[in-house]
Amino acid sequence: MATRAHDDAARLARRNTILQAARSLFLLDPHQLPSAAHIANEAGLAKGTVYLYFRTKEEIFLALLGEEFFGLMQEIESIFADTSKLSIPSFLQRYAAYLEAHPEFLRLDAMTYSVLEQNMSHEVLREFKLALVAQLTKTGAQLDAALQFPAGRGASLLLRTHAITRGLWQSLAYPPALQTLLVDEVFAPIRPDFNSELMATLGEYWQGALQNSAPYPP
Amino acid sequence: MATRAHDDAARLARRNTILQAARSLFLLDPHQLPSAAHIANEAGLAKGTVYLYFRTKEEIFLALLGEEFFGLMQEIESIFADTSKLSIPSFLQRYAAYLEAHPEFLRLDAMTYSVLEQNMSHEVLREFKLALVAQLTKTGAQLDAALQFPAGRGASLLLRTHAITRGLWQSLAYPPALQTLLVDEVFAPIRPDFNSELMATLGEYWQGALQNSAPYPP
Amino acid sequence: MATRAHDDAARLARRNTILQAARSLFLLDPHQLPSAAHIANEAGLAKGTVYLYFRTKEEIFLALLGEEFFGLMQEIESIFADTSKLSIPSFLQRYAAYLEAHPEFLRLDAMTYSVLEQNMSHEVLREFKLALVAQLTKTGAQLDAALQFPAGRGASLLLRTHAITRGLWQSLAYPPALQTLLVDEVFAPIRPDFNSELMATLGEYWQGALQNSAPYPP
Amino acid sequence: MATRAHDDAARLARRNTILQAARSLFLLDPHQLPSAAHIANEAGLAKGTVYLYFRTKEEIFLALLGEEFFGLMQEIESIFADTSKLSIPSFLQRYAAYLEAHPEFLRLDAMTYSVLEQNMSHEVLREFKLALVAQLTKTGAQLDAALQFPAGRGASLLLRTHAITRGLWQSLAYPPALQTLLVDEVFAPIRPDFNSELMATLGEYWQGALQNSAPYPP
DNA sequence: TATGAATGAGTTTTCATTCAT
DNA sequence: AATGAATGAAAACTCATTCAT
Numbered sequence: 001m002a003t004r005a006h007d008d009a010a011r012l013a014r015r016n017t018i019l020q021a022a023r024s025l026f027l028l029d030p031h032q033l034p035s036a037a038h039i040a041n042e043a044g045l046a047k048g049t050v051y052l053y054f055r056t057k058e059e060i061f062l063a064l065l066g067e068e069f070f071g072l073m074q075e076i077e078s079i080f081a082d083t084s085k086l087s088i089p090s091f092l093q094r095y096a097a098y099l100e101a102h103p104e105f106l107r108l109d110a111m112t113y114s115v116l117e118q119n120m121s122h123e124v125l126r127e128f129k130l131a132l133v134a135q136l137t138k139t140g141a142q143l144d145a146a147l148q149f150p151a152g153r154g155a156s157l158l159l160r161t162h163a164i165t166r167g168l169w170q171s172l173a174y175p176p177a178l179q180t181l182l183v184d185e186v187f188a189p190i191r192p193d194f195n196s197e198l199m200a201t202l203g204e205y206w207q208g209a210l211q212n213s214a215p216y217p218p
Numbered sequence: 219m220a221t222r223a224h225d226d227a228a229r230l231a232r233r234n235t236i237l238q239a240a241r242s243l244f245l246l247d248p249h250q251l252p253s254a255a256h257i258a259n260e261a262g263l264a265k266g267t268v269y270l271y272f273r274t275k276e277e278i279f280l281a282l283l284g285e286e287f288f289g290l291m292q293e294i295e296s297i298f299a300d301t302s303k304l305s306i307p308s309f310l311q312r313y314a315a316y317l318e319a320h321p322e323f324l325r326l327d328a329m330t331y332s333v334l335e336q337n338m339s340h341e342v343l344r345e346f347k348l349a350l351v352a353q354l355t356k357t358g359a360q361l362d363a364a365l366q367f368p369a370g371r372g373a374s375l376l377l378r379t380h381a382i383t384r385g386l387w388q389s390l391a392y393p394p395a396l397q398t399l400l401v402d403e404v405f406a407p408i409r410p411d412f413n414s415e416l417m418a419t420l421g422e423y424w425q426g427a428l429q430n431s432a433p434y435p436p
Numbered sequence: 437m438a439t440r441a442h443d444d445a446a447r448l449a450r451r452n453t454i455l456q457a458a459r460s461l462f463l464l465d466p467h468q469l470p471s472a473a474h475i476a477n478e479a480g481l482a483k484g485t486v487y488l489y490f491r492t493k494e495e496i497f498l499a500l501l502g503e504e505f506f507g508l509m510q511e512i513e514s515i516f517a518d519t520s521k522l523s524i525p526s527f528l529q530r531y532a533a534y535l536e537a538h539p540e541f542l543r544l545d546a547m548t549y550s551v552l553e554q555n556m557s558h559e560v561l562r563e564f565k566l567a568l569v570a571q572l573t574k575t576g577a578q579l580d581a582a583l584q585f586p587a588g589r590g591a592s593l594l595l596r597t598h599a600i601t602r603g604l605w606q607s608l609a610y611p612p613a614l615q616t617l618l619v620d621e622v623f624a625p626i627r628p629d630f631n632s633e634l635m636a637t638l639g640e641y642w643q644g645a646l647q648n649s650a651p652y653p654p
Numbered sequence: 655m656a657t658r659a660h661d662d663a664a665r666l667a668r669r670n671t672i673l674q675a676a677r678s679l680f681l682l683d684p685h686q687l688p689s690a691a692h693i694a695n696e697a698g699l700a701k702g703t704v705y706l707y708f709r710t711k712e713e714i715f716l717a718l719l720g721e722e723f724f725g726l727m728q729e730i731e732s733i734f735a736d737t738s739k740l741s742i743p744s745f746l747q748r749y750a751a752y753l754e755a756h757p758e759f760l761r762l763d764a765m766t767y768s769v770l771e772q773n774m775s776h777e778v779l780r781e782f783k784l785a786l787v788a789q790l791t792k793t794g795a796q797l798d799a800a801l802q803f804p805a806g807r808g809a810s811l812l813l814r815t816h817a818i819t820r821g822l823w824q825s826l827a828y829p830p831a832l833q834t835l836l837v838d839e840v841f842a843p844i845r846p847d848f849n850s851e852l853m854a855t856l857g858e859y860w861q862g863a864l865q866n867s868a869p870y871p872p
Numbered sequence: 873t874a875t876g877a878a879t880g881a882g883t884t885t886t887c888a889t890t891c892a893t
Numbered sequence: 894a895a896t897g898a899a900t901g902a903a904a905a906c907t908c909a910t911t912c913a914t
Contacts, residue, residue, distance in 0.1 A: 004873050011873095031336060036909060046875040048911080057909065060349045111330040113388050117396070118249055119909085132407050136316050140407070155407045159389065160419050167385020170331050171377060178335070181344045189358070189373045190351050201423075208426025222892060222898050231900090253883060264900045269885065337884095440894050447894095449751060472888060482896040493888065511700070516885080548765040549824050553832070554685055555888090562835045569844050590720070593844045595825065603821020605768050607813060614771070617780045625809045626787050637814050637859075642824050644862025658877050658913060665877090689904060700879045774903095812903065 001043055015053045017043045019067070022060045023104055030107040031175060033061055033115060058120045061108060062128055067117065068105040069132060072098055073139040076158070080146045088206050092199055096196060099165070100195070106169040147210075157209060168198055220263050233271045237260045237285070238280045241322055248325040249278055249393060251333060277336045279326060280346055283334065286323040287350060290316055291357040294376070296363045306424050310417055317383070318413065324387040365428075375427060382423060386416055438481055451489045455503070459540055460498045468544040468609060469497055469551060494556045497544060501552065504541040505568060508534055509575040512594070512652045516582045524642050528635055532560055535601070536631070542605040583646075593645060600641060604634055656699055666810060669707045671697050673721070676714045677758055684761040685829060687715055687769060691722060701816055712774045716782055719770065722759040722832075726752055727793040730812070734762060734800045742860050753819070754849070760823040818859060822852055 005011045021043035025034035036057045040047045054060045075098045079091050099105060108116070117125060140155025147154070172194045174182060182191055221401045239261035243252035252274045257266045272278045295314045297309050317323060326334070335343060358373025365372070390412045392400060400409055441447045452573060457479035461470035472493045476483045490496045511534045534653050535541060544552070553561060574593025583590070608630045610618060655791045659668045675697035679688035690711045708714045729752045733745050753759060762770070771779060794809025801808070826848045828836060836845055 006873080007230055031332060035907085040876095047877095047909090048875055049873080051910070052873070055426075078889060089265075109388075110331040113391070114249060114332050117393065122395055122399055124420065125396060129396075129400060129408065133405055138330075152407065159408065160386070160415075163385035163389040163419070164382050164390060164423075165385065167381035168378070170327075170384060171381040173331070176333065177340055178343060178347075181340055184345060187347065187351055189355055189370065190347065190377065197378075201381070204426035205382075205423045205428060206426070207429065208422035208424065211425065212422060213242065219891085219899060224893070224896095224898075232898095254885080255883075265884090266886080266901060267899055275884075362902070437894060442894080467768060471886085483888090484897065485895055487889070488894070504750060545824075546767040550685060550768050553829065558768040558831055558835055561832060565836060565841065565844065569841055573843055588843065592846075595844065596822070596851075599821035599855070600818050600859075601821065601897095602824060603817035604814070605818065606763075606820060607817040607848070609767070609772065613776055614783075617776055618783060623783065623787055625791055625806065626783065626813065628810075633814075637817070640862035640866060641818075641855075641859045642862070643865065644858035644860070647861065648858060655878060655914085660875095660877075660914070668877095690906080691904075701905090702880065702907080703878055706877070706913070 002049065011053075014045075017051055018045070018053055018060060019064055023064055026064075027109070028062070030104070033111070035177045055121065055124070056119055058116050058118065059124060059167060061111070062116055062120065062124070064104065065108040065112070066128060066131065068102050068108070070135055071102065071184055072105070073158075077139050077142055080090060080142050083146045086146065088210070089203065092202050092206070095161075095202075096195055096198055099198075106166060109166045110170050110173075118208075157206075160205070160209075161202060163196060168201060169194060172197060220267070229271075232263075232267075236263070236268055236271055236278065236283055241282055244282075244325070245322055246278070248322070251275060251329070273339065273342070274337055276334050276336070277342060278336055279329075280338065280342070282322065283326040283330070284346060284349065286320050286326070288353055289320065290323065291353045291376075295357050295360050298360050301364045304364065306428070307421065308422050310424070313379075313420075314413055314416055317416075324384060324391075327384045328388050328391075375424075378423070378427075379420060382419060383416060386419060387412060390415060438485065447489075450481075453487055454481070454489055454496060455500055459500055462497070462500075462543070463540055466540070469493060470490050480500070491557065491560070492555050494552050494554065495560060497547075498552055498556065498560070500540065501548070502564060502567065503543040503643070504538050504544070506540070506571055507538065509571050509594075511634075513575050513578055516578050518530045519582045522582065525639070528638050528642070531597075532631055532634055535634075542602060542609075546609075593642075596641070596645075597638060601634060602638060604637060605630060608633060661777075665707075668699075671720055672699070672704055672707055672714065677718055679763070681758055682720075686760070687711060687765070709775065709778070710773055712770050712772065713778060715765075716770055716774065716778070717864070718758065719762040719766070719809045720782060720785065722756050724764070724789055725756065727789045727812075728761065729794050731793050734796050737800045738848070740800065741855065742864070746856050746860070749815075749822050750849055750852055753852075758818060760827075764827075811860075814859070814863075815856060818855060819852060822855060823848060826851060 002014075003010075017185045018039065021047075022023045022034065022039045025038055025042055028034075036050055037047050039057075039060065043050070050060075054063070057144025072095075075094065076091075079094050080086065136155050136158055140152065140158055143149060143157065144151055149157075172188075172192065174191075220232075221228075223229045236257065240252065240257045243256055243260055246252075252260075254268055255265050257275075257278065258268045261268070268278075272281070290313075293312065294309075297312050298304065354373050356377055358370065358376050361367060361372025361375065362369055367375075390408075390410065392409075438450075439446075441450045454475065458470065458475045461474055461478055464470075470478075472486055473483050475493075475496065476486045481485070486496075488495075490499070508531075509531065512527075522601065530539050572591050572594055576588065576594055579585060579588055579590025579593065585593075607626075608628065610627075656668075657664075659665045673695065676688065676693045679692055679696055682688075688696075690704055691701050693711075693714065694704045697704070704714075708717070726749075729748065730745075734740065734749050742796065790809050790812055794806065794812050797803060797808025798805055803811075825844075826846065828845075
């Protein structure tokens with residue numbers, strides 16, 4: 001029997017154990033959520049214990065998705081913290097690097113619509129969206145400041161940048177088994193490297209977007 | 219017992235009946251695929267009959283997705299057929315109109331990664347991708363011609379346009395139950411109207427993209 | 437469309453085609469009866485046609501079993517036709533050789549109880565048993581004559597010999613996948629070679645049986 | 655909800671409940687295995703619970719078959735425990751009595767080849783065969799001692815005795831519906847009473863076998 | 873708090889057989 | 894006679910979640 005988590009710190013630690021177990025199992029097979037039993041086992045806990053920390057299995061992954069999203073926003077904030085040496089290309093580079101370092105993010109994104117948002121109390125989902133919009137607004141405001149945007153423009157660009165990213169990923173990520181089936185040259189048009197394609201697409205998008213907004217490169 | 223579909227035309231018609239039954243049921247609850255039994259019933263057929271026309275339930279929806287995709291590409295071809303009165307904004311308008319008239323398209327797109335591509339023989343999937351890449355190339359070539367792009371640029375723009383669209387849709391489409399929970403003003407930044415947002419985002423993307431390519435508006 | 441079988445000879449030939457198709461498919465996987473569709477396909481016929489010749493799938497295999505059984509009895513009759521050079525060991529040798537040349541016989545026997553006799557009109561089954569008992573009586577009578585048995589003893593010995601054979605086969609025949617798992621020396625007691633074991637067991641049985649009956653080797 | 659089986663004893667008891675439920679349902683219709691749902695219901699449990707104790711439905715019946723087999727071997731050991739008053743006829747009598755008291759044994763035997771050994775992990779099957787060969791060897795050794803056989807002869811006789819029994823049973827056991835169709839006198843040769851036939855056949859077999867071996871009746 | 877035994881809803885797919893052509 | 898499209902019964906098994914201990 002696992003030790004009892006009596007104080008808040010211990011509870012938080014245990015919650016984290018579960019999240020990390022879920023994360024690592026999901027990465028092994030990112031096309032379906034691992035079973036609750038499997039997660040519990042990986043976390044060294046009993047099945048019932050998991051449900052003391054999350055009301056449904058999907059809540060676990062929503063929490064995971066949230067962590068990644070907030071992490072990404074913070075990364076962006078740190079990028080835009082020092083406006084002296086800022087350029088869009090270098091921003092995109094660090095953006096892409098973050099995604100590569102957190103492979104579960106876009107994979108979870110791809111399951112949001114059909115899996116994650118199902119089987120979840122709307123209460124929890126609303127809470128999640130509230131935190132999300134708050135973070136988006138905050139990071140967006142920093143962009144507004146850094147790039148002298150009108151209020152709200154930064155948040156909008158962030159939302160769109162994320163949307164473009166998730167869309168591209170879903171169009172270009174193939175399960176390993178399929179990858180080997182698509183090696184033929186005829187498939188080239190739908191098999192560019194995700195990272196280059198992401199950089200190119202976002203580059204073009206931001207170029208167009210900045211012309212519609214204010215200054216930026218003074 | 220349903221009438222026997224003996225010749226190819228009748229078989230094709232029956233196959234279509236199944237597709238339309240699947241389509242209409244899916245639109246009633248676009249977060250999960252309807253059951254095979256339900257589809258058969260809606261089509262006025264026995265369960266087993268459905269499996270005479272499709273090897274798995276998912277194949278039905280992949281076929282549906284394919285139809286929509288090819289329809290969209292044809293729509294685009296027809297848009298670019300008459301280059302005399304062409305403008306990007308009017309292209310985007312017709313593009314968005316097509317999507318609005320075919321609501322199942324983006325909903326199916328959202329299920330591709332986590333549901334559709336599962337439980338499907340790779341054989342069938344490869345076939346599907348092959349048809350898809352062929353269509354993309356063909357329509358892309360027309361763009362190349364119409365807009366004086368270097369070869370392949372049109373296909374690339376189409377792929378990206380589609381990716382942006384699917385990403386935006388997933389970021390902005392909320393299940394009805396959730397919509398009512400997000401009416402509060404604080405959620406405004408993540409609740410722009412999908413259509414306007416799509417037009418704005420694609421508009422900015424194409425603006426940026428065209429500057430990187432060749433001429434277009436001479 | 438296959439040619440029409442108008443006369444009796446043609447009908448018989450077609451029936452035989454079906455039997456042989458069933459036989460060869462069954463031997464490929466002798467743990468389950470092949471599907472009706474598969475049999476029809478192998479025979480170059482449509483599914484419905486098979487049901488013009490047999491009322492159920494199981495009837496096909498019962499017919500096959502019957503053929504083998506009657507063949508075996510005839511073989512035995514031919515063995516005992518020439519009493520001059522008869523000996524039990526040589527009889528058993530030819531008996532075993534027949535079985536080896538007709539591998540489907542004992543495999544079908546093993547499915548009789550749980551599969552074949554199910555899903556079969558009792559009418560057909562009774563008919564089958566009637567033919568069987570007639571053949572058994574006839575061949576048995578020849579044994580009675582050849583070995584100077586009291587009436588009925590021959591039939592009884594045949595029945596028992598068959599029973600011993602089918603029991604041994606079921607106790608010693610392992611599916612290929614299992615065979616490789618039982619190579620370890622500890623399994624030796626339950627893995628004697630079927631043929632030797634059959635000869636030994638029947639040899640002992642007949643030795644005991646003949647002492648209870650009459651003369652034989654004078 | 656059934657009471658929780660927390661300790662090993664309770665778990666064993668529950669497992670046994672399932673086995674007995676399966677047994678009694680199987681005897682009601684010994685030509686097919688009852689469904690898992692039916693077994694669960696009969697045991698007063700939910701379907702899922704059954705699968706906590708057995709991985710497949712077939713495993714249940716394999717376990718049942720094992721129990722009967724080991725019971726039979728133990729019976730034989732007890733028969734041969736007191737060599738003072740031993741005789742083959744009395745051995746066979748008690749052997750037959752055991753079979754009559756455990757009607758599911760031979761019925762399960764008849765399904766082994768075509769049903770039980772299917773849908774079963776080879777791992778489990780190997781385990782089963784291992785226990786079986788161990789028991790056979792042990793009981794066989796006792797025969798060797800009691801009847802002064804060369805080593806291994808006892809196990810061999812047991813294997814053959816079992817094989818003869820199962821073969822005879824399959825040749826002579828008719829489903830009730832069929833029995834009434836075979837009352838006619840012409841069927842007499844294939845309808846001897848199973849018990850008498852078993853005694854007679856095994857009697858003859860052992861008579862022949864003992865002459866090939868060592869002493870026995872001193 | 874932690875455990876893990878018990879629950880039971882839920883669905884795809886196969887395939888023997890029929891029968892309209 | 895031959896075809897093959899249509900039928901629909903039938904059942905194993907998983908797994909998220911609960912709750913007695």
